[in-house]
Amino acid sequence: MASPYSKELLLDMYRKMYLIRRFEERAGQQYTLGKIAGFCHLYIGQEAVAVGPVEALRPDDYMLSAYRDHGQPLARGSDAGMVMAELMGRDTGYSKGKGGSMHIFDIEHHFYGGYGIVGGQIPLAAGMAFASRYRNEDRVTVCYFGDAAASQGALHETFNMASKWKLPVIYICENNRYGMGTAISRIAAVPEIYKRASAYDMRGEPVDGMDVLAMYEAVKDAAEYCRAGKGPVLLEANTYRFRGHSMADPATYRTKHEVEEERKGDPIPKLRAYIKKQGLAQDDVFESIEEEVNVLVDQAVKFADESPEPSLDELWRDTIVEEGEEDVRPRERVLGQKVNWPTYPSGQELKVTWDLEPREQAEAADKKAGLIR
Amino acid sequence: MPELMYREALNQALAEEMERDANVYLIGEEVGRYNGAFKVSQGLLDKFGSARIIDAPIAELGFTGLSVGAAMVGLRPVVEMMTWNFAILAMDQIVNNAAKLRHMSGGQLRCPIVFRGPGGAGGRLSSQHSQALEANYAHFPGLKVIAPATPADAKGMLKAAIRDENPVLMFEGERLYAIKGEVPEGEHVVPLGKADVKREGSDVTIITWSRMYYFCMQAAEELAKEGISAEVLDLRTLRPLDEEAILASVRKTNRAVIVEEGWGLAGVGASVVDIIQSKAFDDLDAPVERVTGLDVNMSYAANLENATQPDAPKIIAAVKKVLYREGA
Ligand SMILES: Cc1ncc(C[n+]2csc(CCOP(=O)(O)OP(=O)(O)O)c2C)c(N)n1
Ligand SMILES: [Mg+2]
Numbered sequence: 001m002a003s004p005y006s007k008e009l010l011l012d013m014y015r016k017m018y019l020i021r022r023f024e025e026r027a028g029q030q031y032t033l034g035k036i037a038g039f040c041h042l043y044i045g046q047e048a049v050a051v052g053p054v055e056a057l058r059p060d061d062y063m064l065s066a067y068r069d070h071g072q073p074l075a076r077g078s079d080a081g082m083v084m085a086e087l088m089g090r091d092t093g094y095s096k097g098k099g100g101s102m103h104i105f106d107i108e109h110h111f112y113g114g115y116g117i118v119g120g121q122i123p124l125a126a127g128m129a130f131a132s133r134y135r136n137e138d139r140v141t142v143c144y145f146g147d148a149a150a151s152q153g154a155l156h157e158t159f160n161m162a163s164k165w166k167l168p169v170i171y172i173c174e175n176n177r178y179g180m181g182t183a184i185s186r187i188a189a190v191p192e193i194y195k196r197a198s199a200y201d202m203r204g205e206p207v208d209g210m211d212v213l214a215m216y217e218a219v220k221d222a223a224e225y226c227r228a229g230k231g232p233v234l235l236e237a238n239t240y241r242f243r244g245h246s247m248a249d250p251a252t253y254r255t256k257h258e259v260e261e262e263r264k265g266d267p268i269p270k271l272r273a274y275i276k277k278q279g280l281a282q283d284d285v286f287e288s289i290e291e292e293v294n295v296l297v298d299q300a301v302k303f304a305d306e307s308p309e310p311s312l313d314e315l316w317r318d319t320i321v322e323e324g325e326e327d328v329r330p331r332e333r334v335l336g337q338k339v340n341w342p343t344y345p346s347g348q349e350l351k352v353t354w355d356l357e358p359r360e361q362a363e364a365a366d367k368k369a370g371l372i373r
Numbered sequence: 374m375p376e377l378m379y380r381e382a383l384n385q386a387l388a389e390e391m392e393r394d395a396n397v398y399l400i401g402e403e404v405g406r407y408n409g410a411f412k413v414s415q416g417l418l419d420k421f422g423s424a425r426i427i428d429a430p431i432a433e434l435g436f437t438g439l440s441v442g443a444a445m446v447g448l449r450p451v452v453e454m455m456t457w458n459f460a461i462l463a464m465d466q467i468v469n470n471a472a473k474l475r476h477m478s479g480g481q482l483r484c485p486i487v488f489r490g491p492g493g494a495g496g497r498l499s500s501q502h503s504q505a506l507e508a509n510y511a512h513f514p515g516l517k518v519i520a521p522a523t524p525a526d527a528k529g530m531l532k533a534a535i536r537d538e539n540p541v542l543m544f545e546g547e548r549l550y551a552i553k554g555e556v557p558e559g560e561h562v563v564p565l566g567k568a569d570v571k572r573e574g575s576d577v578t579i580i581t582w583s584r585m586y587y588f589c590m591q592a593a594e595e596l597a598k599e600g601i602s603a604e605v606l607d608l609r610t611l612r613p614l615d616e617e618a619i620l621a622s623v624r625k626t627n628r629a630v631i632v633e634e635g636w637g638l639a640g641v642g643a644s645v646v647d648i649i650q651s652k653a654f655d656d657l658d659a660p661v662e663r664v665t666g667l668d669v670n671m672s673y674a675a676n677l678e679n680a681t682q683p684d685a686p687k688i689i690a691a692v693k694k695v696l697y698r699e700g701a
Binding site for chain 2 (some may be wrong): 001062066093094095096097098099103105107108112113115116117122123125126127128129130132133135154158160161164217221268269281317318319320321323325326328329330342345346347348349350351352354355356357358362
């Protein structure tokens with residue numbers, strides 16, 4: 001049977017997953033060399049969870065994540081050199097080296113950040129989706145979080161509001177089965193995270209997070225549902241991280257056998273096998289993609305390594321927005337490239353037509369209850 | 374000029390700003406159909422509809438974080454905290470997200486948002502409901518913290534806060550809401566970061582903010598009867614502190630008393646003392662005195678509650694002490 005996916009789409013997915021893999025391998029190396037410090041959480045093994053959704057979304061859909069945040073921006077088109085420079089704490093990084101590995105922000109590509117407080121980004125995403133509804137835009141927001149984050153109160157408070165107000169937000173739980181060294185099964189009363197949605201009358205589904213096409217289909221469908229105003233969706237992407245929690249973690253809490261078994265499900269060779277089986281490309285094509293990406297990542301490392309640290313004047317910038325101060329556009333600042341920057345309607349242009357709790361509905365409820373207003 | 378209650382002044386500011394800018398919305402517990410726990414949002418639901426006056430579930434962390442997210446993409450939320458005691462549950466979103474977004478993003482994002490609600494003792498509510506918590510937040514770079522005392526300042530500073538491009542925390546007061554004062558109509562905007570000499574004097578500077586202002590004014594009047602001329606400096610903004618105004622007044626009077634409802638240790642007043650001792654040491658004729666809430670939890674019993682808080686007699690005693698008057 002012919003593949004329902006175009007060759008371009010499939011090869012693009014392959015390229016992006018391979019880019020993330022290669023980037024992360026080099027990031028790990030640079031950490032070992034002492035060029036990257038602090039916490040550095042690699043995405044190796046989870047590439048399909050970023051790439052499938054990115055391909056299924058519009059470029060202007062909002063996205064945000066936790067601190068394991070190199071994969072999504074790379075998939076969305078962020079400059080690999082500038083991401084690497086951020087990891088190395090250099091002036092040419094997306095945040096001028098102020099955020100580091102855990103806080104990648106690329107607003108040009110609608111990537112609204114990596115957050116270091118477990119679960120802290122979950123309410124933010126609902127608010128971004130709220131803003132879309134408020135302005136009557138058909139944009140969706142996609143928010144990543146880990147399996148351990150699913151136990152945070154922030155998640156439950158947010159799901160309640162997101163569902164009640166039918167906010168266009170897709171939550172993707174990256175269930176890699178561990179929060180640091182703690183297996184989800186040890187701390188969760190219900191380890192199947194997707195089931196938590198049902199408590200809030202919200203759509204929730206498990207997805208094979210090691211299959212980029214499954215992720216693509218799930219998010220495509222979820223995005224349509226959100227854009228139609230039907231409310232939020234929770235997708236539980238069942239995945240696995242092949243490396244430790246961060247570069248500092250030797251991951252002794254799992255057996256070699258477990259990791260070996262999981263590595264058999266590597267999403268990158270899986271997609272390659274699919275494309276080959278469909279007869280859409282053979283090894284030479286993959287080899288040339290890999291060669292091109294290897295060069296790109298080498299260049300990224302070189303760019304970052306040769307970049308200066310931020311100037312000490314930067315200490316006093318970016319804490320408070322001064323009167324009349326513009327936002328920093330990283331690619332413009334670093335590479336001199338003109339970029340598209342989000343703009344919002346002014347307070348006079350904007351017409352809010354949304355009724356969050358329609359008056360008639362509220363009055364009917366009052367009447368039924370015998371209340372007079 | 375019309376006389377308004379503090380809560381009416383806030384209501385006016387909200388209504389005017391929401392009229393001016395459709396990106397502004399108000400969210401909080403009971404702000405809509407109940408018209409606000411302290412009636413600050415009276416009538417606003419009818420005027421602006423349920424997408425802009427939002428009754429939130431009791432989920433401080435959730436609706437605060439949601440609003441921070443909305444501010445990241447262009448809206449200008451006003452988040453009403455039923456009281457600041459409950460906002461402790463939302464502190465993560467204020468401190469770890471709102472205050473740090475500009476920084477973490479290297480200047481790509483801004484977070485124009487107002488968090489507001491009553492702080493300080495409400496009256497016979499015991500320890501969980503009676504905390505003056507502004508000093509906690511004054512600690513964090515990336516935030517602005519304001520605590521107006523008068524209805525005119527409440528209106529003007531809320532308008533300025535809504536127009537500000539940064540997260541602003543506004544500490545009102547349960548016992549301030551019914552206080553009346555003259556409030557300019559329409560476009561009355563009081564810049565943030567500027568203290569105000571509310572009463573001029575030459576012998577001593579009494580520095581304060583929020584509800585304590587009224588005790589300071591009362592003390593100043595009593596002192597005037599004894600021939601002591603006290604200047605009352607209302608800080609109004611606690612972050613950033615108006616160093617210039619503090620130093621100018623102390624250089625004039627050479628003596629200072631700082632009055633703070635909250636606890637003394639690590640209080641805002643401690644930072645004011647630090648500014649004075651490091652920059653106006655040679656101008657001082659006496660050590661700076663502080664009058665603060667006692668270092669205990671607030672009790673329900675009327676006598677214990679009263680004794681816990683600063684009041685005019687305590688302020689008068691502190692003033693006499695810095696003036697080396699007998700009986701102090
Ligand atoms: C509120 C909070 N508590 C604890 C931590 C420390 N911490 C960082 S990551 C982590 C585990 C999170 O695991 P999970 O959500 O499953 O994400 P994963 O790392 O597996 O992607 C912990 C405990 C933190 N950063 N924030
Ligand atoms: Mg995990």
